[in-house]
Amino acid sequence: MRRLGLILICSAAFAQGPLDPADAAWKSVAPVTLALYRTPPLYSTDTAAPLEIPSVQLQVLRSAGSTFVRLEWADKSRDSTTLPKAERAWQSERLVTQSEATGRFSDACAVMMPTKPVTGDVNPSLQMGDAGHPVRIYFWDSSRGAALMEATGRETTKRTGQTFPAQSQYAAGKWAVAMQLPDLPQGTPLALAVWNGSQQDRDGRKYFTIWHQPR
């Protein structure tokens, strides 16, 4: 039964092509290596987190009216949980209990881009855009999946309620995540972020790149 399920998933992935991060199509796309930086600690009592993940590789592939992006980065630990479905159900026969931990965080990544085409060479603020330069964030979490977010500056990020196609693979100490985005105009700048669950990353505690314009 499990075997059959695997076959079905694989065939679906092949049908979607580049959405599978292991798909052969990615072999022909040269990756760009982008340096990752740590955000500063939030509290003076927190020590600065070490730079465990120095870089992320980005590949961009245009296919069938979509822009596919593939992010790959080295991460020694796979911090991901399969969470049972919670339904806020007070009436259920048996409660879904808390699975394991209160203090664990998941690996995640995101691709941020300006919502409106950039005029001139002024990109939105790296801190989630700003009032005049709203941004869209395609966020993927290894435990909770993909979510589309919007922001107009720090502390304004909100979920749109929409999701988007994304697939991931963790093998040999590396995450590879492929996302299917809308067809992006040529020259759209992208900024990437990576969260390392084992470093208690979440929110603004993360790795980030500066803006990059894929060719």
Add this chain to the structure above:
Amino acid sequence: MPEHQISMVLDLNKCLGCQTCTMACKKLWTDGDGMDYMYWNNVETRPGQGYPRNWDKIGGGFEDGKLRPSEIPGKEDYGQTFEYNYAERLFQGGLQTMPREEPRNTPNWDEDVGALTLGENYYFYLPRICNHCTNPACLEACPRKALYKRAEDGIVLVDQDRCEGYRYCVRACPYKKVYFNELLGKAQKCIFCYPRIEKSEATACAKQCPGRLRFIGFLDDPNSAVHKLVHVHRVALGLFPEKGTEPNVFYVPPFNPPRAGSYGKSVLEDSRMPMDYLKYLFGDEVVDVIRRLEGELRRAQNGGTSEVLQLLIGRDDGVRYQIPKHGKLIQIPGARKA
């Protein structure tokens, strides 16, 4: 600053440690998915490790006006949860009702253990809910501003739509009264039973308390028992005032008799319960509070009347609760800022 501040006073001398409040809260609010380990109301034995384990020692709150967050307590610190295996035991002929694993920590792990002072045992129960602080560290710590303090009554709530489960609030709260629901990815906490309070009904923990030790009202209501106990008679104190959050839950400290050989003497002369321990929990002012309580007791023993003791007896709901109905604004005759 809220328009008015709801508050609770708990008389620790009346707490039986029966956990009825804990169960009332559990059945009403934390009976949902992912909430099994949460006790928005808990009762812990003091001295003892508390719930979560060592919450009072790990940090949180403010120091010199700056947040001093702790680590996030782990599942082990909250204690194990389990369900009785009724289905198997009652209907399938199974023999095992309890979990097979030996529990290593539970929310009131050191129940009734206490400590000794020169061979004499002492302990007391400490019921705890969110303190709905005037200066909430949880609110200060949240980068999403998901926590807020209601303008009308000062109740601190988590906006479940804004919360992203970052747990900065868990780290910041010095009382460790914000919990993380991993299944929903949200922080959750005591809501001071606001749907009940809005209808002038006492919180579930207070309403169900067989010891009648909880008083509820607005701190700025001159006619409320909480106002009188906290501001007029000054016999109730907040927990860990040095944490800088200005808690709005207050305790009448345990007034144990002196040690057996010192019957008739002042509690402060030969205290069974070390004053240093009470100072640790409630600050130095606790000595004055004990002195005031002792004075009230003497007065009553000498045939006088004591409004404090009459209040603390808390004969009926009318004495213990003064909760005006919530309209657009809460109307409290003669209210002044606490």
